[in-house]
Structure formats: structure tokens, C-alpha cells
Amino acid sequence: MSALPLSGCRVVEHSRNVAASYAGRLLSTMGATVVLLEPPQGSPLRTAPPLLDDGQSALFAYLSAGKRSLVCDLASPDGQRLLEDELQRADILLDDTPIRDRPGLGLDPDLISERFAQLVHVSVLPFGSSGPKAGWDGEELNLLHAGGEGFLLPNGLSHELFPDRPPLKIYGHFAQYQGGAMAAFAALSAWWAVADGGQYVDVSVQDAVLSVGAFALQRLGDGSLEHRSTRRFRYGGVFEARGGFVELLTLEDRQWNALVELLGRPAWALDEALRDPLERSRRGDEINGHVREWMARHDVHDIVQRAQQLGVPAAKYRTPTEVLEGAHEKSRGLFAPLTLADGHPAQVLVAPFHFRCSPLPAAMQVPALGEMVAGSSS
Amino acid sequence: MTRANTPLKGIRIADFTIHAAGPFGTQLLAQFGAECIKIESKTRPDAFRKPHAVYGRMTAATFDQVSVNKLSVRLNLKQPEAVAIAKRLVFIADVTAESFRAGVMQRLGLGFDALRAVKPDVILLSLSSSGQAGPDSHFAGYAPLFGAWGGLGWLTGYPDGPPVEMRHVMDHSAGIHAAFAVMAALHQRRRVGQAQHIDLAAREVASAMIGDALVQASLGQTPDRCGNAHSSMAPHGIYATAQPDRWLTLAIRNDAEWQRLAHELGHPAAALDPRYATAAARLDHREEMDRLLTQWLSDLQAEHTAERLQRAGLCAHVSWNMRDVANDAHLRHRGTTTEVSAAGIDARLAVGAPAKFSRTHEVGIDRLTPALGQDEEYVFGELLGMTQAQRAALEQREVIL
Numbered sequence: 001m002s003a004l005p006l007s008g009c010r011v012v013e014h015s016r017n018v019a020a021s022y023a024g025r026l027l028s029t030m031g032a033t034v035v036l037l038e039p040p041q042g043s044p045l046r047t048a049p050p051l052l053d054d055g056q057s058a059l060f061a062y063l064s065a066g067k068r069s070l071v072c073d074l075a076s077p078d079g080q081r082l083l084e085d086e087l088q089r090a091d092i093l094l095d096d097t098p099i100r101d102r103p104g105l106g107l108d109p110d111l112i113s114e115r116f117a118q119l120v121h122v123s124v125l126p127f128g129s130s131g132p133k134a135g136w137d138g139e140e141l142n143l144l145h146a147g148g149e150g151f152l153l154p155n156g157l158s159h160e161l162f163p164d165r166p167p168l169k170i171y172g173h174f175a176q177y178q179g180g181a182m183a184a185f186a187a188l189s190a191w192w193a194v195a196d197g198g199q200y201v202d203v204s205v206q207d208a209v210l211s212v213g214a215f216a217l218q219r220l221g222d223g224s225l226e227h228r229s230t231r232r233f234r235y236g237g238v239f240e241a242r243g244g245f246v247e248l249l250t251l252e253d254r255q256w257n258a259l260v261e262l263l264g265r266p267a268w269a270l271d272e273a274l275r276d277p278l279e280r281s282r283r284g285d286e287i288n289g290h291v292r293e294w295m296a297r298h299d300v301h302d303i304v305q306r307a308q309q310l311g312v313p314a315a316k317y318r319t320p321t322e323v324l325e326g327a328h329e330k331s332r333g334l335f336a337p338l339t340l341a342d343g344h345p346a347q348v349l350v351a352p353f354h355f356r357c358s359p360l361p362a363a364m365q366v367p368a369l370g371e372m373v374a375g376s377s378s
Numbered sequence: 379m380t381r382a383n384t385p386l387k388g389i390r391i392a393d394f395t396i397h398a399a400g401p402f403g404t405q406l407l408a409q410f411g412a413e414c415i416k417i418e419s420k421t422r423p424d425a426f427r428k429p430h431a432v433y434g435r436m437t438a439a440t441f442d443q444v445s446v447n448k449l450s451v452r453l454n455l456k457q458p459e460a461v462a463i464a465k466r467l468v469f470i471a472d473v474t475a476e477s478f479r480a481g482v483m484q485r486l487g488l489g490f491d492a493l494r495a496v497k498p499d500v501i502l503l504s505l506s507s508s509g510q511a512g513p514d515s516h517f518a519g520y521a522p523l524f525g526a527w528g529g530l531g532w533l534t535g536y537p538d539g540p541p542v543e544m545r546h547v548m549d550h551s552a553g554i555h556a557a558f559a560v561m562a563a564l565h566q567r568r569r570v571g572q573a574q575h576i577d578l579a580a581r582e583v584a585s586a587m588i589g590d591a592l593v594q595a596s597l598g599q600t601p602d603r604c605g606n607a608h609s610s611m612a613p614h615g616i617y618a619t620a621q622p623d624r625w626l627t628l629a630i631r632n633d634a635e636w637q638r639l640a641h642e643l644g645h646p647a648a649a650l651d652p653r654y655a656t657a658a659a660r661l662d663h664r665e666e667m668d669r670l671l672t673q674w675l676s677d678l679q680a681e682h683t684a685e686r687l688q689r690a691g692l693c694a695h696v697s698w699n700m701r702d703v704a705n706d707a708h709l710r711h712r713g714t715t716t717e718v719s720a721a722g723i724d725a726r727l728a729v730g731a732p733a734k735f736s737r738t739h740e741v742g743i744d745r746l747t748p749a750l751g752q753d754e755e756y757v758f759g760e761l762l763g764m765t766q767a768q769r770a771a772l773e774q775r776e777v778i779l
Contacts, residue, residue: 005566005574013634014732030562049609050590052597060778062589105750112738130734133708138687140388141606141614141627142695150616150627151697155544158535166616166625168542169606170587171533177587178547181554186733187559189385189410207714210703211406213552214443217715220700221441227699237522238540241690245541247526251430255518278429278436313518315526317541320595323585325530328514334582338593347596349589352552352582353559354509356490356575358566 003358004031009191010035011065012083012090013072014107016044018140019205020096020124020359021063021262022180023187027092028066029351029360035086035372036064037072042369056340059173061366064148065292065338068297069367074105087112088093092120092187098137099129109200119198124183128204133190143175147209155231157238167228178212207299225337234284238317244300245317248291253277258310262303263294333362341366384411387737389564390473392464393417393448394488397425398521399580400405400477400505400548401444402553407473407560408447409731410741415467415757416748419455419779423750441723444553449753454779459772461487465496466762472567473560475503492573501563505556509579520582521548529700533591535603537716544584551587552580581610612660613639613667616697617675624680627699628671628687633657635692642690643674643683665778713742720746754778 009032013024021043028034036043045060052058070086087093091288095107102108109129112121123129126138127146144150145167173211183203190201201287210217216226236249250256256277260269268290269361273279280287300316307314316322324347325330338348350360389412393404401416401424418424420577426442429435448742451467453460468474474493476483481505484505493500507519508527523706525544534542547611556578563574563699570619585592591601607627613636616625630636633656640649648670654660660667675683681694687694696702704727709715716730723746731741758764758778 003563009565010588017508026558050594050599050601051609052594053599057590058593058599059590061593098388109736119569127423127708128712128734128774131708132712133688135693137691137693138695139611139614139631139693141616141629141722142627142693143617144696145625145627146695148698148700148703149547151625154535154539155545156543158539158542161539162536165536166606166618168536169616170542170544170547171530171603172588174530174547174551174587174591178551181551181558185406185554185558185561186410186735188558188565189733190735190738192389192564193385193387193563193738197737198733202712202734203732204712204714207712207732208554209547210709210714211404211729212547212554214402214550214729215546216700217703217729218439218441218443220704221728222435222439225699225701233522238543240540245526245532245536247531247543249481249520249522251520261628262524305553308514308517311518313520313523313777315517315519317532318529319532320529320588320591320601323527323588324592324595327426328508328512330508331512332579332582335587335596338596342434346593349582349585350591352555352586353576353578355559355563356577357573358509372422 005072005355005358005359006031008092009092010336011092011094012086013094014142015094015096017096018059018063018176019179019183020094021045022177023094023122023124023183024067025065026184027187028180034067036067036069037083037086038069038365038369040071040073046369051258056321056342058284061338061340061346062348064366065364066361067367068372070372071370080106081336087116087119090119090374091191092122094122094124094183094187096124097190098125112199117197120187120201121198122183122187122201124179124203124204126205128207129202140173140175142210143205144169146206146349147175147213149209149213152216152226152228155228156233161227163229175209178208179203182208182211203374217317226237227319234281235287237288239295241295241298241300241303246295246300246303246314247317248312248314250312251290255312258279258312261310262312263291266290337363339365358360379426383740385735385741386411389413389473390471391415392467392474394474394476395505396477398444399551399552400475400556402550403505403556404475405444405446405448406554406557409743411738414448415471416445416450417453417464417467418450418750419452419778420701420750421454426747427592427750441726442716443728444745445747446728447745448748449757450537450751451754451757452750452751452778455486457777459775459777463762463777465487465493466543468493468500469497470761472564473501475505477505479518480506480510494573499571499573501560501567501576503556503576503578505552505562505580507532507580508664509582510577517755521545522549522553524584527581529591530584530587533588533603535600535686536605537603541603548584551581552578555583604634607664610657612657612664613671614667615671616672619675619680619683620677626675626680626683627695627697629693631693636660638690639687639692642692686727716743718743718746
């Protein structure tokens, strides 16, 4: 384990939500020892959907792989002593306790910074821990919309088909994952400066969603208020082919030329005027009509294979099973064997990046509740 | 050039990244205080310096979020002399970042092995659509394709509709993960002096967003798209209000919250209705719940209702557009939205540092989009020690272009 990037780093995680839990997961996969403090009945994430057939949480399995589990009842004096011991040894604390509950659980930031001057204390809350809405609560659905991205979904084909339906969330916990990745990044940034002391870091899931959605704020500054009905590529997008859906996007002239090749150089596409990218944008609906008609007549696998050969950016919308069994993913070692908390085997995505000079873990384990003995060093 | 009190003060980045994902990642590092030197050229300027017709932008951008805090120098990397200068920048940098298609850096003579020969503890971030190795590594792609390849696009959508394309958030999510990975590599280098090549494939970031579904798939389950529904919460949805296109998002987590919701919205009888008493019962009646909520909310003001429900401890929020975001006092208070202006750029809002630090608090935006080559005197002159005459000669030979 000593070869991993964060070997020697010790993290205490007290989490109820996906964001803080994902931050801990990223740190753990990079080699930090992450001690998940759980109440006696276990983290609420242990029962969070989606569930596997035997009732275990697939979400918790993904998020907790590689962590240690320590039962710690923060409402009790024993729990407080345990917390004290763990923080004494920790470099980073990740906590998503709502502000009003913190003093009662020994998690007040000021007191923690007094007692543990070298600790990086990262707070991960839906709306952050400062500002007029710091006390607001939000689930994934609320937060994706509080950060501005939810309002813009769906765009393209889904919106064309169902223009009157409510906006749509992204699958799963996209907003929370942004908050978690931001928290992990901020944690390591604060830890980088720890020679001059620890500090408190305030991360908000809403901020993280707005941050990844910054382009829409930039468009507002340019004078355009984006809307899901108009935020679409002028041509390209989602197309239904035989056997599946294709994403197609040509941003550069050479890609457009290659698309014309892919389509078999039809007469409409050879129109001299369409050599101009601005004209193509103006006539996007017309182009998409032709492409849609062509796609419907061709097999999805043939389309994407030939498209990539010709240099047309195109991809099949792959199912989770196709991703898991993908030759590309297999050759890159994206997945590793996972031992579930009850000992059963599964597979899990290790990390969305590879460290070529020091490989990331080749096998992972979901911790059973309280598997870690209090006071142990590992 | 660097601010006094930021967490990443003293870290320098040689930034060859292009498009959105890579530049977003280095922009985050720069907002936390790293000195980021952006390397481009007149012949291959960054995308924001050009019109972007497919996005409907017919001119160059005046302000570009992903270039804030960056210094700009020009190098025409088709020239061997420029490649030699690029290596000198890599040598004085802590981190080198690039987001070309796999193989391009090698062809330029700037591949990982070549850089490690120059700097034994180099950290190279290579961010691409499909990674540096593997059968698809030559594939070209943009954010919607990352989502398609990675499985996130398939799982997102109305249950009876097609998959949905991911947009810039997908690029930028890859950028956050890149910034995190860079920090992990920096800590590793500090501890053991190790060089590192980070191979980040944006499509794998999309897959990381469906990590739970991939665990299910590994056990033979076939997760499918479920729209706005949740498998343990009801009501859980986005509802129309009295105002056109003002939607209220609502997530009710348990029975007590359901009862509070019914009271707050003035329907105490529903709180007592056994059909809705338990989560299981409400999930069984999910469509009826949605109809009921749509009816209850149809004559209410969205923002006012969200505030009232939040006061009652319920998870409610209006589906905000960017004008709402821009007008929000909370985000302004936090500095997450921050006003920027400069010569030629009217006052506008940008996204400041997405985390607040109690001690190293001077994070955020301190410079806007750099003019092409505006920082050559500092970078080429001060940092690399080139004289005016040497730089003029390099311009003459179109090495600096």
C-alpha cells in the first residue's frame, strides 16, 4: 500500500450523504486510510437505493469500497472519546452534519480547530455552512436544480419529443458527486498548506453544481439566458439507429466532411453553401432531419465503428452492462473485484483516472459495520 | 505573481490543455492559488478565441471562465525550438497538463518519457476522451459522447424516452477529478519524490457517476432510466406552479416529512389518509402522489413556497435558471458568484472559488481571460531568462507565434 499516492494520510469521515461519502471514497482509493464513523445502526447509506437482490445497497458498496468502519455513537461519552482519539491521529476530517446538530455531537468547527490545530476540517453541506441559506436542506433532485443545471435538462431529442414535461434530473447523484469531488480536491489543497496549520474548509454541493455549470452563467454574461428548449446543438445530438441510440457531434470542418463521407455523400450534403459552418448552424434542423432518416436505416454498431474510422465523433449510448463488459474498459483495468460486506463477490469501478507510475488498488472490500476495532492503528 | 495567502501558493503549472475539460481543471487549481501558464499559439488558439457556431456563438468570447487566473504565452509547437522552450517550462513547473488526443504529445516530442528525461519527478496530467491506452484510445469525443460511452447518458432520461446528452457539466466534472488527481500526485511527489503520469479518460468520469448501477450490473441486474422518480422517496419530483415555467423540486424523505408537507400546503386531511401514510404506500401510489402535488401547487408561487417548505425543514427548491442564480444573495455572500470586469468586458458575474478556506482564504478570481501572449515578459523573460533580443529573434523565426 505504501506505493499509493496518499499512503500515510488518515481521514475521518462522518457522512450521511453521497457528497461527503464520495469525497472519502476518492481519498481512500488514492491510498488514504479512511475511517468511516458509523452510528450503532450503521450509516444511512447502507440502506440507500439502488439495492442489490439480497437487500445490500449498491450505492453504499460503491461509495465505501476500501474504507474502514468504526462504530461511534457521537451522542455518548464513549463515542466522544473515540472521536477525540481518531481526530488526534487524523490529517483530514470530512463531515456533513447539519450546522444545528454539530455542537451536540462534538463537531463544532471552532472547538475542533482549537483542539486539533493541524487538522483539515472539511464541511460538505447541500448549501454550504455559511451564507443566508446555510441552514437549507436539499436532496440530489433539489441541488441539481439549485445549481442551475437541472432547469436546462433535458435538451435535444428528449425535449423535442416531450416539450411539455417537467425538467429532468441526471441519473443518480450527479450533483452530489460534483460536491464530493470538489470536497476531496479542496481537502488535498488545504492539506498541501498544512505546514502552516490546519483549517476549516466550507464546501457546498450547490456551489459545485454551479461551478461545473459555469458556462451557462458565462452565456448570461454574454446576454443569453439558456433554456432547455434552446440549449441544443444546432445539428447533431441523439439519434435513434437500428439496435440503439447514437450520439453524434461534429464541431470542426474536417469532422463535417467525414460525416458527409459516412452518409455516402448524399446530394443535399454536397450543397456548396453547407461548406460554411455558420450556414450549417443556420440550417441545423434540415441537416438533422436528413441524418435522422439515415440513422434509422443503419445498424448502431456499424455506424459508430465506421464513424470513428472516418474521424466523425460518434458513440453508442451504452448500457451499464456494456460499459462493464467493454473491451476498452477491460484493457484499462477500470473495474476491480469487490468483496461485499457479506463476503459475496461483485465488480466495482476503481477510479476514473489511472496513475501510470503506481497502480491503484487491484481489489476492494466493502467494510462490514464496525469491522474495525477501536484504537487499532490500521 | 502569486497571491500571498492561498492553499496552492508556489505551485506552477505548464498548461497545454485545450477545449473545456482540461482548462476547467487547471482553472480550479489556479483559483486555489497555483500559477498557471497557458501555452498556445496564433495558429492554434484556444476555442474561446474563435467563434463556436455549433453552440450558437458567432464571435470570439470576451470572457471565458476556464481561462481565469491564467498567464498566456505563445509557442508554435510545430517548431523544434518551441518544443525545447516548452521543455524548459515543464522543468520549472510542478505540474504539466495536456488534453490533446492520445499520441499528440509524443508526436510533438513532449510525451511522458521525454518529459521525465528532462524532469525526473515530472507530474503529467493527460486528460482525453478515452484515455492514453486501450482499443478506443484514438477515439475523438466531446462531453455528450463521454456521457454516451460511459453509461450516464443511457441511464438519464424519461422512462419512456430516449437517452439524454450530457453537456458542459460532463467536461467540467472531468476537470474537477483531474484537479483532485493532480493534488494526489503532488502529495505523492512531496512524500517520495515520485514522477507520475495521470491518465484521465473523461468517459470513465461519466462511468464513475453510475458507479452504483455498475455494481448492480456486475451481479446481473439491469438498471434502467427512471426519470425524476426515486425508489424510496415519494413525493419526489418537479412540479409546475402558478407561474409559467417555474417548477418546484420536492423530495420527501419520510412519513413525518410527508405529514408536514400536507399541513404546510393546507391539506391536513391528506396527512391522515392511510393511502399515503407510509413510504411504501406513497411509492405504490406514486403517480397519484404526483397528480396530487401538481394540483396542490398549481396556484402557489414557486419561490415563496420553497422558502416556506424549507422553514418547515423540507427539501424544496425552485428549478433555477441562470438569472435566479445571478440574483441569489446566498451565492453572492459566499463569493461563489462574483462580479468581474476589465477593459472591454462589462461588469458580469463569474464563478469564483468553489470552496471557502478559513486560513488560506485569498482564493478566487484575480485575473480574467489573458490576451494571447500577454505574459511573455514574465514567463520567457523573468522565469526563463531570455533577453528581449532573443525573444524578438524567436518571434522572427515564428517559434513564438
